[in-house]
Amino acid sequence: MDSLLGSGLTSPAALSEIARHFADRRGGRRARRVFDLADPAAQSPPESHLRVRLVLAGLPRPVVQHPARLPSGLLLHPDLAWPEFRVAVEYDGHWHTDPDQLHRDRRRLNQLVAAGWIVLHVTSRRLTDDFPGVVREVHAVLAQRGWRR
Structure with missing residues (x-):
């Protein structure tokens, strides 16, 4: 869809x-x-899969490709975000192992963290093999930032 x-x-x-x-x-x-x-706004089937599974697990619906403006004026778009809590989830598929892509990813991560965001990364393996752990982590960070079910 x-x-x-x-x-x-x-x-x-x-x-x-x-x-x-x-x-x-x-x-x-x-x-x-x-x-x-x-x-x-979803950019890949695995990102869609991750988003839908998080919502079906009872977490609030994230904003897809949320425009996060940093103090420097730079505009970044995390894969999934809960902007009111400054929490983001990035899906890291196989292409993220490329050294140039890894460099860009870590730079973005550092910029978001410096702007007060908590950024969690979900790999294809975790999406497949440890989804309950992913849900626990996202839930814990959202709760730490003030989300109440």
Whole structure:
């Protein structure tokens, strides 16, 4: 859904109409939930997967690619963010092992941390093998910053 919305192949209004039309049919409620979780700003399927799983685990819905303006004026866009708590989650797929990409990632991390953000990183392995641990970490940081369920 994220890719379809992001590429303009469908719209939130079209998805709402489909959900309304099929509301009383088998799978109608599930379709509504899937459509409600979709976000056109997502930049990759693993980021979408991470976001949806965090929300389904009971965490508040993050902002995708939130524009975080730093004191220097620099504008960064963390993958997932809870701006009111200054918490971000970055998804690190396999391409993040490239030395140049790692250099850019760490520079961004340092800039966000210096601006008062807590930034957690989730690798593809953790998303697959240790998702409960990821949820605990995100939950703990959000709670530390004032989020209450």
